Amino acid sequence: DQQVKQNSPSLSVQxxxxxxxxxxxxxxxxxxxxxxxxxxxxxxxxxxxxxxIKDKNEDGRFTVFLNxxxxxxxxxxxxxxxxxxxxxxxxxxxVGTNAGKxxxxxxxxxxxxx
Amino acid sequence: DVKVTQSSRYLVKRTGEKVFLECVQDMDHENMFWxxxxxGLGLRLIYFSYDVKMKEKGDIPEGYSVSRExxxxxxxxxxxxSTNQTSMYLCASSLFGGWEQFFGPGTRLTVL
Numbered sequence: 001d002q003q004v005k006q007n008s009p010s011l012s013v014q015x016x017x018x019x020x021x022x023x024x025x026x027x028x029x030x031x032x033x034x035x036x037x038x039x040x041x042x043x044x045x046x047x048x049x050x051x052x053i054k055d056k057n058e059d060g061r062f063t064v065f066l067n068x069x070x071x072x073x074x075x076x077x078x079x080x081x082x083x084x085x086x087x088x089x090x091x092x093x094x095v096g097t098n099a100g101k102x103x104x105x106x107x108x109x110x111x112x113x114x
Numbered sequence: 115d116v117k118v119t120q121s122s123r124y125l126v127k128r129t130g131e132k133v134f135l136e137c138v139q140d141m142d143h144e145n146m147f148w149x150x151x152x153x154g155l156g157l158r159l160i161y162f163s164y165d166v167k168m169k170e171k172g173d174i175p176e177g178y179s180v181s182r183e184x185x186x187x188x189x190x191x192x193x194x195x196s197t198n199q200t201s202m203y204l205c206a207s208s209l210f211g212g213w214e215q216f217f218g219p220g221t222r223l224t225v226l
Contacts, residue, residue: 036217107156
């Protein structure tokens, strides 16, 4: 039973346009969500997060939206740059349990074409 | 600059060998994690530890064990390596009560 799903294995966008990466979850106990970016031959690095008490969080070109009723979150990158080409992982956690444990999705490979 | 290091970037072992993967963090983090990453399966948690000598099973602990004798070091042990344990292994750490995890560069393990 996969509790965090990223249904698009890959996404290709043109430089300067918006990239939208999606993530769905099934566990209603999840209340903190994170996005990580991973370049080849490197470990994932934290990008942005959102608590369930919010529906939006922005950091520069990156915005995460959370729709709790739909159990859906999305990461928007505007404008997209070639350096954004990477694998993006969505992760979800239950606050107060399990020592910071997160459940990760399968990842979406984003390619930004110049 | 925060850092998580893993003992090897690439490792080739034979079926049945005992394999040790070492992870060291210099951030004084309480929590440490071992994941494996496989194509189409994302990051799957093998084991995690929230304190010295404490450990908890993740989603796929079978065939693995861990050791945490010091706060900064978390070891993953494959008691008898098998070909289905060929994978990328990632170590991570985080602060107690924190959610952001800091990852090492990964170890690409091939079991022949």
